[in-house]
Amino acid sequence: MTNSSSLDDLAIFHMVVREGGFRAAARRLGLAPSKVSNTVGRMEASLGVPLLRRTTRSVSTTDAGRTLADRIGPLIAGLDAARAEAAEGADRVRGRLKLNVPGAVMPDVLPPILAAFHAHHPEVEVEIVVENGLVDIVAAGCDAGIRYDDILAQDMVSVPVGPRMQQIALAAAPDYLRAHGTPxxxxxxxEHQAIRYRLSDGPLLPWQLVEDGRTITVxxxxxxxxxxxxxxxxxxxARAGIGIIATFRNWLERDFAAGTLIPVLPDRWPARTGPRLYYPSRHAPRPLRAFIEMCRDQDKS
Known part of the structure; x- marks a missing residue:
């Protein structure tokens, strides 16, 4: 019995893991589900260990399957990038870009950036995974991530993406301020009631303001x-009058204009640097390089 598997077999197995099932992988690869299933079965027989756990509703990896998928993932990504670059012209970008981003960039930072990216590179498929903690993007199977400086991986290359500075603002509904007074x-x-945010398995996000030229926490x-x-x-x-909220000022502009929320202590709001795109220093696939170039061009404009 041999334990060798072809690159095509490994790519099929990796697609099953990435897509979470045989049928989804078959659709992505343009193959019959039976061929995908038989390929994985043949690999398991050759290796002498099960790679996947199969039920009627789901497919998951065994420990051996996860180890194999993690090891071959970067290799397959590199091969895909090499094939794509060999097949494409210098100005044509195709493929897949998978980004890991925090929820803070989803409402208004990321949409215009992706719209501009798709306008320039319409054949790139973009997948977004929303997570708020620090993530090992390589282990997570992502090409790049977006985070703020305070939780940015130290061993990564990064470039600004979106607004270069963002202000943290306080706001409350008119009904709340009428009932409790304006600070x-x-x-x-x-003495005021607040809507606070908590990090996953962590502390509440601090409220910081500027007073006498220094930053204070309240x-x-x-x-x-x-x-x-x-x-x-x-x-x-906040609009329902539950309490004062601290959030990005750019999220509040429409409410301020409509009067549904009122600025609180606007002369004390602090500013912070905007989000950054981070990625490994190793060779980046073509779609990611195009995205990085767009972010750098945006920084020059």
Missing amino acids: AAPRDLT EPIPRLILGVNAIDTGLTF
Whole structure:
């Protein structure tokens, strides 16, 4: 019995793992599901270990299958990139770009960037995975990630993406301010009810303001706590009058214009650097290089 598998067999197995099933992988590869299933079965027989757990509803990897998928993933990605570059002209970009991003960039930062990217490279398929913690993008099977400086992987290359600076603003509904009064100074916030965000398995996000040229932290009363995975839902609760919210100013402009939310202590709002695209320093596939180039061009404009 031999334990060798062809590159085509390995690519089929990896596609099953990536797509989460035989039928999905078969659709992606343009093969019959039976051929995909038989290929994986032949690999398991050759290796002498099961690679997948099969039920009527799902397919998952065994420990051996996960190890194999993790090891061959970068190799297959590199081969796919090499094939794509060999088949394409210098100005034509095709393939797949998988990004791991935090929820904070989903409502308004990422959509115009992706719209511009698709306008220039319409044949690139983009997949977005939304996670808020620090992620090993290589292990997660992603080409690149987007994060802020405070949780940016140190061994990665990064470039700015989206706004270069963002302001953190405080706001509340008119009904809340009528009932509880409007804070006149940062210290007043300790008596006010707030909508707070908590990091996954971590602390509440701090409220920071600028006072006398320095940054201070205040602790309002946390009436409602939301996980950062629900970060774009907080405005709904703020509009309902539950409490004061601290969030990106660019998320609040429409509410300020409509009067559904009122600025609180606007002269004390701090600013922070915007998000950054990060990626490994090794060779990047063509779709990622095109995305990086667009981000750099945006930085020059």
